[in-house]
Amino acid sequence: MVETVGVLGTYQSNFKTREVDKTFAEQAQGAALGVLDASNMNPDDVDAIVFSLAPTAFMGVADADRWCIDHIFGAGKPMMRVHTGGATGGSAVHAANSLVRSGIFRSVMIVGAERISETPDAQKVLNQIFDPFYEKEMPLQTITTVAMMANAYMQRHGVKQEDLAHLVVRQRRSAMNNPHAHLKGEITIDDVMASPMISYPLKLFDCCPRSSGSAAMIIGNMDMVRKHQSHPAFINGTGGVSDSNWIGDRIVPTAHADFIDWKLMRVAGAECFRRAGIDDPINQIQVAEVYDAFSIQGLTQLEQLGFCSSGTAFRLERENAWDVNGAVAVCPSGGTLCSNPIAVSGLVRAIEAANQVMGTAGGHQVANVHNAVATSVGGIAQFLNCTVFGNDYVRTN
Amino acid sequence: MESYVIGIGLHSPSKALADFRLEEIVYHTARAALDDAGVTRNQLDHVTLGASDEFDGRSISSMLMAMPAGAYLTDEIRVTDSGASAFCLATARLKSEEFDLGMVASWCKPSKTIVEVFMRLRGDPFFTRPLGINMSISDALFAQAVAKTFNVSDNEVCERVVKAYERAANNPRGMKYDVPSLNDIRESTLESTPLRIGHRAPITDGAVCMVLASERWLQRHPGHQPLARIAGVGWSTDSYRLGRNRLSDLVSAQKAWGQAVGNDPAKIDLIEIEAQTGYHEAAYVRAFKLSDSIKISPSGGAFAQNPLFCTGLVGAAEAILQVAGRAGPVQLPNVRCAAAHSCHGFAQQGNVVMIFEEPGIDHG
Numbered sequence: 001m002v003e004t005v006g007v008l009g010t011y012q013s014n015f016k017t018r019e020v021d022k023t024f025a026e027q028a029q030g031a032a033l034g035v036l037d038a039s040n041m042n043p044d045d046v047d048a049i050v051f052s053l054a055p056t057a058f059m060g061v062a063d064a065d066r067w068c069i070d071h072i073f074g075a076g077k078p079m080m081r082v083h084t085g086g087a088t089g090g091s092a093v094h095a096a097n098s099l100v101r102s103g104i105f106r107s108v109m110i111v112g113a114e115r116i117s118e119t120p121d122a123q124k125v126l127n128q129i130f131d132p133f134y135e136k137e138m139p140l141q142t143i144t145t146v147a148m149m150a151n152a153y154m155q156r157h158g159v160k161q162e163d164l165a166h167l168v169v170r171q172r173r174s175a176m177n178n179p180h181a182h183l184k185g186e187i188t189i190d191d192v193m194a195s196p197m198i199s200y201p202l203k204l205f206d207c208c209p210r211s212s213g214s215a216a217m218i219i220g221n222m223d224m225v226r227k228h229q230s231h232p233a234f235i236n237g238t239g240g241v242s243d244s245n246w247i248g249d250r251i252v253p254t255a256h257a258d259f260i261d262w263k264l265m266r267v268a269g270a271e272c273f274r275r276a277g278i279d280d281p282i283n284q285i286q287v288a289e290v291y292d293a294f295s296i297q298g299l300t301q302l303e304q305l306g307f308c309s310s311g312t313a314f315r316l317e318r319e320n321a322w323d324v325n326g327a328v329a330v331c332p333s334g335g336t337l338c339s340n341p342i343a344v345s346g347l348v349r350a351i352e353a354a355n356q357v358m359g360t361a362g363g364h365q366v367a368n369v370h371n372a373v374a375t376s377v378g379g380i381a382q383f384l385n386c387t388v389f390g391n392d393y394v395r396t397n
Numbered sequence: 398m399e400s401y402v403i404g405i406g407l408h409s410p411s412k413a414l415a416d417f418r419l420e421e422i423v424y425h426t427a428r429a430a431l432d433d434a435g436v437t438r439n440q441l442d443h444v445t446l447g448a449s450d451e452f453d454g455r456s457i458s459s460m461l462m463a464m465p466a467g468a469y470l471t472d473e474i475r476v477t478d479s480g481a482s483a484f485c486l487a488t489a490r491l492k493s494e495e496f497d498l499g500m501v502a503s504w505c506k507p508s509k510t511i512v513e514v515f516m517r518l519r520g521d522p523f524f525t526r527p528l529g530i531n532m533s534i535s536d537a538l539f540a541q542a543v544a545k546t547f548n549v550s551d552n553e554v555c556e557r558v559v560k561a562y563e564r565a566a567n568n569p570r571g572m573k574y575d576v577p578s579l580n581d582i583r584e585s586t587l588e589s590t591p592l593r594i595g596h597r598a599p600i601t602d603g604a605v606c607m608v609l610a611s612e613r614w615l616q617r618h619p620g621h622q623p624l625a626r627i628a629g630v631g632w633s634t635d636s637y638r639l640g641r642n643r644l645s646d647l648v649s650a651q652k653a654w655g656q657a658v659g660n661d662p663a664k665i666d667l668i669e670i671e672a673q674t675g676y677h678e679a680a681y682v683r684a685f686k687l688s689d690s691i692k693i694s695p696s697g698g699a700f701a702q703n704p705l706f707c708t709g710l711v712g713a714a715e716a717i718l719q720v721a722g723r724a725g726p727v728q729l730p731n732v733r734c735a736a737a738h739s740c741h742g743f744a745q746q747g748n749v750v751m752i753f754e755e756p757g758i759d760h761g
Contacts, residue, residue: 002494023523049634053477055456062451062518063477066637066742075636076648078656079747080486081477083450085457091474095486102492104630128456238495242444242473245460256470267470275495379460383473 003221004393005100006232007358008107009039010351015182015213015339018117024064027113027214029071035109035216039228043073046218047105051081052092052112054343054378057125059118072111085129086293087240087378088112089346090385093217094238100221101235107224113214114341122210129379131245142293143207145247145380147199150296152251152260154201157311161201164295165192167317168205168337171292174324175334177363180348182211182339206295208340215344217351233357236371236395237276237388239268245382261311262297265304265375268386273306276388277396278371281306285388287329287356287372289349292337298330301375305386324366332356332364346376350387357389400491401615401623401756404434404608405714407570410702413508414602419453423504424465426604431467434608435621436498441608443496444468446475447483447503449706451515466502466606479503480605480710481739481749485630487609497614504604505706512600512705519743521637535639535744536597537589540676542644544591547683554596554675555582558700561598561678565697567726570715572601572702582675596674603704605711622756624721628734629752631656639744647684650740650748654685657750658736665752667692667719667729668736669712672699677745681738695719695727709739713751720753 011034019027028051036042049072051065061067065081068074084091089112096108116122123141130140153159166189175184187205195204225232243257243264244250250259257264278284288307292298299313299322307328308316316322322330331337333352336345353372355361371390377383406429408414408422417425431438444467450458459475476482480503487501513531520526543549562576577595585595615621633652636643658665668691672678682693696715699708716735718724739749 002492023521025521055450057450057456060518061520061522062515063449063742065477066519066746067521069634069637069746074634076652077634078632078653079478079634080482080632083457083475083477084459084473095474095476095489098486098489098493098495101495102489104489104492125456129460131461132455240472240474242459242463242468242471244464244469264470271472379457382460383463 002101003103005097005219005221005235006225006229007354007389008218008220008224008229008232009035010217010355011035011038012180012215012348012351013213014180015211015341017210017212019115019212024059024061024113024115025068025071027115028068028111031111031113031214031216032072032109035218039218041218041228046107046109048078048099048108049074050092050096050108050110051079052089052110052344052347053081054083054085054088055125057128058116058122084383085378086342087346087376087383087385089344089348090350090374090376090387091240092347093350093387094240094385096219097235097238100219107218107220109216109218110347111216112344112347114343115212116210116342117212143199143202146294146296147202149260150201153296153300156260159314161193162189163314163317164206165189167295167299168192170323171331171334171337174332174364175338178333180339181334182209184334184338202294208293208337211339211341213341215347215351217347231358233354233389233391234393235387236390236393237272237278239272240385241268243382245380247380262300262304262381264384265301268384269305272386272388275396276390277394278388282327285328285371285373286369287332287353287366289331289333289335289352289372289374291346291349291376292331292335293340295337297377298335302330329366332366349374349376354389357391398492398494399612400488400627401610402607402625402627402717403610403621403623404430405624405717406430406433406606407711407714408604410572410601410603410704412601414506419504419506420461420465422604423462423502427465427467427500427502427606430500430606430608436608438467438469441467441471441498441500443472443490443499445483445487445490445499445501446473447480447707447710448475449477451518452505452507452510452706454509467500478747479739479741479749480707481713481751482632484710484713484751485632485749488627488630491609491611497611499609500606501609502606503707503710505704506602507600507705508602530743533589533592536674537592538639539644539744540592540674542641543676543680546645547680549676549679551591553679555579557678558582558596558675561694561697561700564695564727565701568696568701569725570701571697592674596676598673598699598703601702601704603702603707603711605707605714607714625717625753626756628754629657629659632747632749635746637746644744647680650681650684653748653750657752664734665691665736666732666734667695668738669694669696669716670698670738671709671712671740692729695729709737709749712739713737717753720755
């Protein structure tokens with residue numbers, strides 16, 4: 001007999017380039033206190049903690065989660081840290097879901113913080129993620145690899161740079177309603193096109209900012225839901241998948257999951273939707289908080305998740321299908337494109353999706369949300385996970 | 398739902414596994430676990446990694462390591478506390494009934510790292526790091542605290558170390574060090590009061606992988622015989638602050654033990670304790686209130702092999718082999734229930750306990 005799992009509360013800080021007034025541990029403490037308050041809980045109500053923390057090389061403190069033990073009320077509690085690169089936050093939610101669903105714990109706090117501004121150039125750290133013998137010297141990093149993917153995708157499907165810019169304009173505008181968002185504002189397609197080229201075809205405005213901040217979520221079984229949350233978001237579906245690091249093996253015709261169309265997300269999404277009983281996503285899901293560190297990434301995921309057919313998402317972007325009042329509200333928070341605190345970006349996607357279901361998203365709340373999906377992406381687009389939150393509990397297995 | 402271990406792969410330890418890339422070490426270990434379980438990689442529905450970026454010298458170690466460990470187009474999560482922590486998450490994933498067949502993989506190649514440099518990086522930059530806290534100093538603080546609290550004498554510590562080496566000498570999966578004399582230990586170089594180099598288990602490279610299966614999977618595949626039932630897991634964390642009470646009270650160790658063992662510690666025949674020094678063994682024996690009938694680390698524990706990050710999971714593998722009757726020269730008779738303990742962090746901030754039983758045992 002497995003447990004039903006619901007979200008009891010969420011918290012996220014306002015994301016910005018630097019957190020000058022707080023240490024890393026204080027950032028995490030703020031998130032822990034915030035989520036306890038949002039959940040009407042005290043520390044003793046939390047059975048266990050999953051810490052969401054990606055590369056510590058950004059900050060230069062190894063195993064920095066340990067530094068936070070006392071600040072997040074972790075002393076004397078079971079605690080573990082999850083790290084799957086950019087996918088960390090989503091993986092942390094999945095790990096916590098397993099800990100509650102299995103019946104091992106009644107409630108788990110997922111908490112983390114990011115302080116990427118401690119490093120003068122995150123891309124130099126991210127160069128270190130590649131193979132030490134073949135790839136580091138090229139030099140690969142996250143922007144150049146996504147740019148290669150973007151070139152191939154755009155050529156394959158006839159997508160123009162202006163199409164990507166359309167998405168950037170929409171999400172920066174959406175972020176104006178989100179007090180937590182790092183980048184926001186009214187910009188034009190011309191502004192995006194005029195921004196400095198970073199790695200063709202990705203320009204500065206096609207890329208996420210380097211954000212600092214913290215976030216937390218508490219999930220629990222039905223006993224805890226009854227005590228602490230009258231409008232929970234249930235974790236109805238989870239799906240994760242890991243692929244090869246080697247991009248060359250992922251772009252050839254014999255690839256098991258084509259890198260250019262990012263078919264890996266189809267694998268994660270299929271399992272997630274099967275578990276959640278979703279077979280018609282565009283009619284069953286009202287909000288998609290997809291992990292889009294770059295303008296090319298979000299809509300390619302929508303295609304693989306089955307919201308539209310392959311190669312059509314950017315045409316639908318031009319037709320405003322992904323607006324707040326469109327067919328599906330895509331990243332009404334502004335998405336990762338507007339705030340990317342890497343250690344918790346996946347967690348923030350999950351928080352935003354859960355908040356939409358719980359009706360607590362504030363200024364960017366979408367009307368009548370029954371189901372919302374969150375994704376996250378890590379490694380060199382090789383670790384993907386997908387989570388469906390719903391206002392009714394549905395589980396097919 | 399019950400969960401089981403159905404296959405184990407243990408890489409031969411070495412002071413420095415210099416002839417292989419890390420990927421090769423893990424691939425061969427995962428391959429051995431799959432072969433031992435009689436399953437293929439394609440059958441896995443999840444992989445749980447226990448690995449440290451800092452030890453591996455990479456910012457996201459799993460990018461290159463997940464696939465050699467068996468994670469290809471498969472659900473995969475990595476934890477960074479210890480190999481044993483990964484085992485606990487993998488167990489939870491099976492018990493959640495979302496998964497049926499998984500791999501747990503953990504490795505550590507400290508030979509390519511200056512361990513104390515990494516350990517110093519664990520210190521927060523404002524207080525702990527300027528103090529110069531590293532592994533030696535934090536372990537020594539731990540040793541001072543438990544020696545005073547539990548009346549642990551230097552003679553007891555030295556005897557525990559010699560006995561551990563003696564047990565390890567018979568372990569074909571260990572380093573087979575020469576057994577030192579009591580005097581060798583007593584007169585070894587002082588590292589950090591009261592710790593001497595001889596008190597400490599030598600660090601090695603190593604890797605360990607296990608295949609875990611749900612009860613449901615075993616019912617569907619009756620030809621597969623489990624090695625052991627996972628009867629319990631528990632883990633907990635102590636304060637980051639290395640105060641006197643934090644060091645001596647062993648709260649997280651006792652909580653992990655209680656969560657894993659429940660109300661029936663008498664059923665345990667043996668325990669593999671992760672004892673980085675003789676003081677640690679002396680402390681944990683007392684913290685767990687182990688009776689004299691429970692055998693301590695028949696494998697030799699960390700004195701057989703000590704790939705720091707996954708030493709505890711290696712101990713779990715040794716405990717499982719005992720339950721399965723496959724421990725070879727270090728096999729004890731009539732083992733029905735074995736425990737394994739792991740610890741991690743400064744002065745053992747985190748503790749993990751795993752309990753394994755004969756698969757066919759009557760659980761009442």
